[in-house]
Amino acid sequence: MIDVNVHLHHWPFRRLNGEDPPALVRSLRERSVTQAWVGSFDGIFHHDLSAANARLAADCKDHGAEFLIPFGSVNPALPGWQEDLRQCDEAHRMPGIRLHPNYHGYSLAAPAAAELLAAAARRRMLVQIVTAIEDERTQHPLMRVPPVDLAPLPHVLKQVAGLRVVVLNAGRTPLAKQLSASGNVCLDIAMVEGVAGVAKLAAEVTPRKLLFGSHAPFFYFEAAALKMKEAGLSENDARAISETNARNLLEGRRS
DSSP: OOOEEESOOOOOTOTTTTOSHHHHHHHHHTTTOOOOEEEEEEOOOOOOHHHHHHHHHHHHHHHTTTTTEHHHHEOOSTTTTEEEEEEIISSSSSSSEEOOHHHHHHHHSSSHHHHHHHHHTTTTOOOEEEEEOOGGSSOOOOOOOOOOOOTTTHHHHHHHOOOEEEEEEEOOOOHHHHHHHHHHHESSTTTOOOOTTHHHHHHHHHHHGGGOOBBTSSSOOHHHHHHHTTOOOHHHHHHHIIIIIIHHHHHHHHO
């Protein structure tokens, strides 16, 4: 199983069971995860993204080399983002980046966002776009952050050749079918809710467009595992979502 939606480091509003990297790795391995794509909570809130990305790369190497796959943070609203992207690719050998447009204060329609996505595509890097971290109803009253508006993304996908995007935490967004049909876009299941939610989304966008994501340790890993179990998918479709689709994305990066 490949989990494409995992986090390291500290979430500032509450303690999470799994903040300690060795404990998180141990927990994921015990649940049959063979690889985890990891971003950093520091990359959401810290101003120095270069240092946050360096810590992420070091922790992945020290606590789970070849198991924890780092996805660095890049903010196109900050000066010098091109160097952050270069370091993620060339210095840290990351296969992709993880974006938080809502926390970093920019729209996917912004020219700087399109420039970043085009630069990532030229480097053949995967781009993960995190739609939300938590439900707005549970957010700190002084830290209200709405979900990312994904409406501009289909247009951007048409403009940027070779761009490969993974949309995280979008749930069953009304744009799911449009996104899946507009380019190399996959969605994870971490915030897919409702009875047979994963099965319904798979029927809408095809299982080849879905990836297993737990949003651990912010969410309990078991929540995503149970969604897969109750979906009633065929063995081939379940394997595609749990592992094959993600593996193919990484192989596309390397080819």
